[in-house]
Amino acid sequence: MLKIYNLKELSKSKIEEISSRALTDDKDIEVDVKVILEGVKSDGDEYLKSCNKRFDNYNGDNLYLELSTLQELASKVSEDLQLAIKTAITNIKKFHQTQLIKEERIETTKGVVCWRENRAIEKVGLYVPGGSAVLPSTFLMLAIPALIAGCKDIVVCTPPNDKGLVNPAIAFCAISLGIDKIYLAGGAQAIGAMAFGTPSIPKVYKIFGPGNRYVNFAKSLVQKWTAIDLPAGPSEVLIIADEFANPEFLAADLLAQAEHGSDSQVVLVSTSSDILDKTNRAIAEQFTNLPRKEIALNALKNSYGVLIDRLEDGFSFSNEYAPEHLILAVNNPESYTHLIINAGSVFLGNYTPESAGDYASGTNHTLPTAGNAKAYSGVSVDSFLKKITFQKINKEGINNLGNTIEILAEAEGLQAHKNSVTLRLK
Ligand SMILES: NC(=O)c1ccc[n+]([C@@H]2O[C@H](COP(=O)([O-])OP(=O)(O)OC[C@H]3O[C@@H](n4cnc5c(N)ncnc54)[C@H](O)[C@@H]3O)[C@@H](O)[C@H]2O)c1
Numbered sequence: 001m002l003k004i005y006n007l008k009e010l011s012k013s014k015i016e017e018i019s020s021r022a023l024t025d026d027k028d029i030e031v032d033v034k035v036i037l038e039g040v041k042s043d044g045d046e047y048l049k050s051c052n053k054r055f056d057n058y059n060g061d062n063l064y065l066e067l068s069t070l071q072e073l074a075s076k077v078s079e080d081l082q083l084a085i086k087t088a089i090t091n092i093k094k095f096h097q098t099q100l101i102k103e104e105r106i107e108t109t110k111g112v113v114c115w116r117e118n119r120a121i122e123k124v125g126l127y128v129p130g131g132s133a134v135l136p137s138t139f140l141m142l143a144i145p146a147l148i149a150g151c152k153d154i155v156v157c158t159p160p161n162d163k164g165l166v167n168p169a170i171a172f173c174a175i176s177l178g179i180d181k182i183y184l185a186g187g188a189q190a191i192g193a194m195a196f197g198t199p200s201i202p203k204v205y206k207i208f209g210p211g212n213r214y215v216n217f218a219k220s221l222v223q224k225w226t227a228i229d230l231p232a233g234p235s236e237v238l239i240i241a242d243e244f245a246n247p248e249f250l251a252a253d254l255l256a257q258a259e260h261g262s263d264s265q266v267v268l269v270s271t272s273s274d275i276l277d278k279t280n281r282a283i284a285e286q287f288t289n290l291p292r293k294e295i296a297l298n299a300l301k302n303s304y305g306v307l308i309d310r311l312e313d314g315f316s317f318s319n320e321y322a323p324e325h326l327i328l329a330v331n332n333p334e335s336y337t338h339l340i341i342n343a344g345s346v347f348l349g350n351y352t353p354e355s356a357g358d359y360a361s362g363t364n365h366t367l368p369t370a371g372n373a374k375a376y377s378g379v380s381v382d383s384f385l386k387k388i389t390f391q392k393i394n395k396e397g398i399n400n401l402g403n404t405i406e407i408l409a410e411a412e413g414l415q416a417h418k419n420s421v422t423l424r425l426k
């Protein structure tokens with residue numbers, strides 16, 4: 001259950017320990033991930049096949065799923081699940097379509113016009129996790145913004161199951177969205193494959209997607225070869241609750257993120273010690289019915305309850321923690337949103353469970369973890385676009401701005417820069 005602390009009595013180093021998630025140090029996996037990336041670079045497909053045997057219990061040699069295989073798998077998805085996936089697609093599309101914004105042209109000086117245009121990144125690689133749980137929802141969260149942005153070549157890597165296939169729901173997402181380049185590779189080796197390219201898997205310009213520590217550490221190492229979206233590692237949630245919150249709901253939301261993985265972390269911050277205690281009791285009750293209770297239990301060992309005097313203190317704590325998900329289980333949550341500075345995605349009020357954002361409200365669930373919400377946003381259509389700036393200057397414009405450029409060029413000692421303007425004046 002949650003270890004409960006009083007914020008007033010917490011030392012600075014304890015607060016730092018909580019905020020650092022304790023498990024984010026990658027020293028213990030550094031050598032393994034580097035060896036895997038070297039293996040992919042030197043032995044390509046053969047190395048990927050050996051990883052599929054070693055890590056994912058797939059002893060065959062397939063690295064690619066034919067369209068007919070995807071179609072056959074997709075046909076096994078129940079009608080209920082098909083409908084749910086379609087509803088999620090509709091909402092995710094609706095929300096992400098609004099992000100495709102055409103910017104205005106601005107005349108900065110008379111005769112000088114500047115603007116930006118979007119261009120989709122041509123070749124992108126999506127990583128869909130599939131280690132301890134298969135996540136078709138992540139397929140949707142990455143593929144839909146990529147399609148809206150207009151990316152031309154979209155490849156997907158995901159770990160194979162022991163039959164050398166993917167979960168039917170992943171195949172159904174692929175078929176529904178018209179994405180058929182699905183490669184059987186997981187973990188750090190999948191990231192290496194998309195960064196360096198192998199005979200089977202094309203090199204891409206940018207890699208997207210969440211994953212475990214191996215995936216994220218590999219993403220951090222391949223940035224000399226390719227761009228990456230953001231650090232999106234083990235799931236987390238921080239809830240700020242007042243004395244009117246519902247402990248059953250709080251426990252359920254905490255367990256929802258705890259069941260992702262043993263290295264997940266959940267934090268409940270409340271003005272009420274009664275709520276903290278009742279939530280711990282509710283966790284103990286709900287927890288026993290979970291199929292993934294061992295995983296959730298491990299995550300809870302790494303989790304905290306924090307008693308605060310005022311809700312404002314909770315926001316200061318949360319901004320320092322910078323959670324992937326922030327739930328405001330308080331009365332009138334909108335009146336506090338101005339206090340939020342660092343968070344990946346925010347869930348307002350008692351009827352907005354975090355799972356809604358994981359699956360179907362429309363927002364993206366690929367979000368920064370481990371404090372990275374201080375500097376990163378979650379995946380969006382923007383993540384798949386580059387912005388190119390343009391400028392058009394007419395004769396009047398160069399006459400108006402020319403002297404300014406000449407003086408600045410001279411101040412930097414760059415005579416050729418100055419000449420390129422002087423020649424055009426008058
Ligand atoms: N932040 C986000 O946006 C977000 C979204 C969804 C999921 N997640 C997180 O993604 C993670 C998914 O993790 P997962 O493990 O289930 O799937 P995963 O696909 O990320 O990792 C599975 C792969 O890890 C590799 N691996 C496992 N053990 C290894 C070892 N000992 N040495 C080297 N490689 C090894 C294997 O190649 C395996 O295929 C979870 O932590 C979940 O919380 C985060």
Ligand SMILES: N[C@H](CO)Cc1c[nH]c[nH+]1
Pocket residue numbers: 135137138234235236257324358365366367
């Ligand atoms: N909560 C995860 C992001 O941290 C996303 C997810 C996928 N499926 C269920 N949840």
Ligand SMILES: [Zn+2]
Pocket residue numbers: 235256257260355358
């Ligand atoms: Zn989740």
